[in-house]
Amino acid sequence: MxxxxxxxxxxxxxxxxxxxxxFDCDGVLWRGDHLIDGVIExxxxxxxxxxxxxxxxxxATKSRKSYKTKFDQLGIExxxxxxxxxxxxxAVYISSVLQIPKTKKVYxxxxxxxxxxxxxxxxxxxxxxxxxxxxxxxxxxxxxxxDPDVAAVVCGLDTQINYTKLSKAFQYLISNPGCHFIATxxxxxxxxxxxxxxxxxxxxxxxxxxxxxxxxxxxxxxxTMLDCVKAKVHFDPxxxxxxxxxxxxxxxxxxxxxxxxxxxxxxxxxxxxxIGPNPSPIVPDFHTxxxxxxxxxxxxx
Amino acid sequence: MxxxxxxxxxxxxxxxxxxxxxFDCDGVLWRGDHLIDGVIExxxxxxxxxxxxxxxxxxATKSRKSYKTKFDQLGIExxxxxxxxxxxxxAVYISSVLQIPKTKKVYxxxxxxxxxxxxxxxxxxxxxxxxxxxxxxxxxxxxxxxDPDVAAVVCGLDTQINYTKLSKAFQYLISNPGCHFIATxxxxxxxxxxxxxxxxxxxxxxxxxxxxxxxxxxxxxxxTMLDCVKAKVHFDPxxxxxxxxxxxxxxxxxxxxxxxxxxxxxxxxxxxxxIGPNPSPIVPDFHTxxxxxxxxxxxxx
Numbered sequence: 139m140x141x142x143x144x145x146x147x148x149x150x151x152x153x154x155x156x157x158x159x160x161f162d163c164d165g166v167l168w169r170g171d172h173l174i175d176g177v178i179e180x181x182x183x184x185x186x187x188x189x190x191x192x193x194x195x196x197x198a199t200k201s202r203k204s205y206k207t208k209f210d211q212l213g214i215e216x217x218x219x220x221x222x223x224x225x226x227x228x229a230v231y232i233s234s235v236l237q238i239p240k241t242k243k244v245y246x247x248x249x250x251x252x253x254x255x256x257x258x259x260x261x262x263x264x265x266x267x268x269x270x271x272x273x274x275x276x277x278x279x280x281x282x283x284x285d286p287d288v289a290a291v292v293c294g295l296d297t298q299i300n301y302t303k304l305s306k307a308f309q310y311l312i313s314n315p316g317c318h319f320i321a322t323x324x325x326x327x328x329x330x331x332x333x334x335x336x337x338x339x340x341x342x343x344x345x346x347x348x349x350x351x352x353x354x355x356x357x358x359x360x361x362t363m364l365d366c367v368k369a370k371v372h373f374d375p376x377x378x379x380x381x382x383x384x385x386x387x388x389x390x391x392x393x394x395x396x397x398x399x400x401x402x403x404x405x406x407x408x409x410x411x412x413i414g415p416n417p418s419p420i421v422p423d424f425h426t427x428x429x430x431x432x433x434x435x436x437x438x439x
Numbered sequence: 440m441x442x443x444x445x446x447x448x449x450x451x452x453x454x455x456x457x458x459x460x461x462f463d464c465d466g467v468l469w470r471g472d473h474l475i476d477g478v479i480e481x482x483x484x485x486x487x488x489x490x491x492x493x494x495x496x497x498x499a500t501k502s503r504k505s506y507k508t509k510f511d512q513l514g515i516e517x518x519x520x521x522x523x524x525x526x527x528x529x530a531v532y533i534s535s536v537l538q539i540p541k542t543k544k545v546y547x548x549x550x551x552x553x554x555x556x557x558x559x560x561x562x563x564x565x566x567x568x569x570x571x572x573x574x575x576x577x578x579x580x581x582x583x584x585x586d587p588d589v590a591a592v593v594c595g596l597d598t599q600i601n602y603t604k605l606s607k608a609f610q611y612l613i614s615n616p617g618c619h620f621i622a623t624x625x626x627x628x629x630x631x632x633x634x635x636x637x638x639x640x641x642x643x644x645x646x647x648x649x650x651x652x653x654x655x656x657x658x659x660x661x662x663t664m665l666d667c668v669k670a671k672v673h674f675d676p677x678x679x680x681x682x683x684x685x686x687x688x689x690x691x692x693x694x695x696x697x698x699x700x701x702x703x704x705x706x707x708x709x710x711x712x713x714i715g716p717n718p719s720p721i722v723p724d725f726h727t728x729x730x731x732x733x734x735x736x737x738x739x740x
Binding site: 272273274276277278279280282296297298299300301304305308309312326327330331332333334335336337339340341343344345346347348349350 | 578583
């Protein structure tokens with residue numbers, strides 16, 4: 139059962155026990171374009187106490203570089219090398235795990251941020267933001283000449299999703315021998331300030347359904363994401379805590395990686411889901427209302 | 440185990456044993472725009488022997504009226520009242536089973552044929568072919584005013600699928616109390632003369648995934664489709680045979696309805712899938728290479 143942080147001592151102990159703090163962003167630091175109360179102060183406390191801070195996001199519409207500007211706009215201190223995104227994890231997976239030859243290509247169902255991460259890893263790609271594929275004009279399969287060099291299809295959240303992209307991706311997956319099917323993440327929904335929209339998992343869902351098979355996912359809760367962090371940051375899993383708002387991505391990700399987990403209730407999950415009569419099977423080690431609750435350590439009651 | 444028709448007597452017996460013949464269209468009568476060999480002759484034999492002929496299609500992009508023109512173009516005799524489509528079944532389900540009040544509306548993710556069937560049943564709808572929803576421009580949830588009268592979302596194959604339609608449909612399903620989630624059919628793929636494309640099931644898949652729940656499907660293999668036929672055609676299930684090319688739609692539909700089933704191999708299913716080492720759990724009563732094989736009864740060897 140999850141332990142609810144409730145005293146100054148409990149918050150102090152958590153800060154003392156963990157040296158590396160991994161944070162999900164949306165629902166933890168902000169919600170859509172709104173900064174969540176107390177976040178800047180708490181991150182500042184952690185940094186002053188020499189904690190290593192890492193941001194781990196499933197948002198694949200932005201590259202790490204452009205995600206950094208989101209932090210800047212909201213006034214949150216962050217460095218590009220502290221930010222890990224599912225698009226970056228997908229690019230690293232393709233280049234380092236699959237080791238697709240440099241002559242091969244990836245067909246992208248996704249946005250500019252995913253393309254930027256692929257480009258930075260030296261991976262050739264087609265589709266994505268190409269105007270030819272961003273259309274709702276009818277798709278004529280008989281006029282389509284598939285590129286035999288496409289060795290993988292990678293899907294991220296794509297708000298320009300359409301039948302041409304889905305059809306091309308489907309053709310590559312059924313026709314190009316051994317073509318890999320990769321999704322940046324499987325989030326069912328995407329939180330905006332105005333409410334929920336279909337998430338990246340909903341964008342790959344048509345292909346998943348048409349193929350009758352699931353993609354390899356590189357974002358949380360997959361260990362691929364943690365492997366990317368490990369390649370750059372030295373940390374002891376026993377002294378590392380993952381802070382998130384989603385049980386099936388953030389908390390599961392922490393558990394899969396052997397980390398301690400802390401759920402905040404400023405995002406998608408309600409307290410009832412973890413301590414109610416029908417709790418989720420994914421149980422965080424700790425939970426608290428909001429990240430801002432940690433301000434108590436410098437503002438004793 | 441499925442019995443392969445192999446002799447004049449076997450074909451003759453089938454024709455003698457069944458008075459009502461239900462046919463799937465794509466993969467049985469034609470493939471894309473190509474008529475399958477022998478179809479016109481066999482339908483003509485059945486009609487001359489006073490068999491009742493019914494066409495049962497999951498294609499929801501066309502109304503029955505516009506589907507009739509497809510028969511005309513290929514030179515196949517058919518009457519509008521012999522044609523039953525999944526779009527028609529969806530409209531009948533909404534008006535007769537759900538009995539949504541006439542003041543309520545349906546949000547359509549689908550094409551003109553689905554709209555035409557809804558209109559014919561006197562059901563108000565929005566979305567569908569409305570140019571405002573057929574765009575890949577960004578969708579801004581904060582600018583969206585949901586219509587409180589939307590009581591159902593119905594999805595069919597929609598080759599103009601996009602994020603605006605998916606987002607609006609998702610909003611209605613999570614925000615309008617009791618909003619029904621209906622799909623015309625769950626076909627994973629859609630056969631064209633040039634090959635397979637993602638089918639209607641792939642169009643509702645993002646909503647299914649984002650919601651974590653499945654729609655009510657009105658096309659084959661659902662009994663809703665057979666209920667629509669029963670409402671208009673008197674037939675004895677014991678003397679009725681369903682002819683199709685897909686195990687999980689056509690053959691399952693026949694079985695669910697207590698009909699005898701005949702698989703043809705001119706569509707999506709190979710003989711290996713029914714008599715190979717790992718056969719499908721859905722087994723037709725009979726199979727034959729093509730509908731045209733029945734010509735043998737008037738062309739003895």
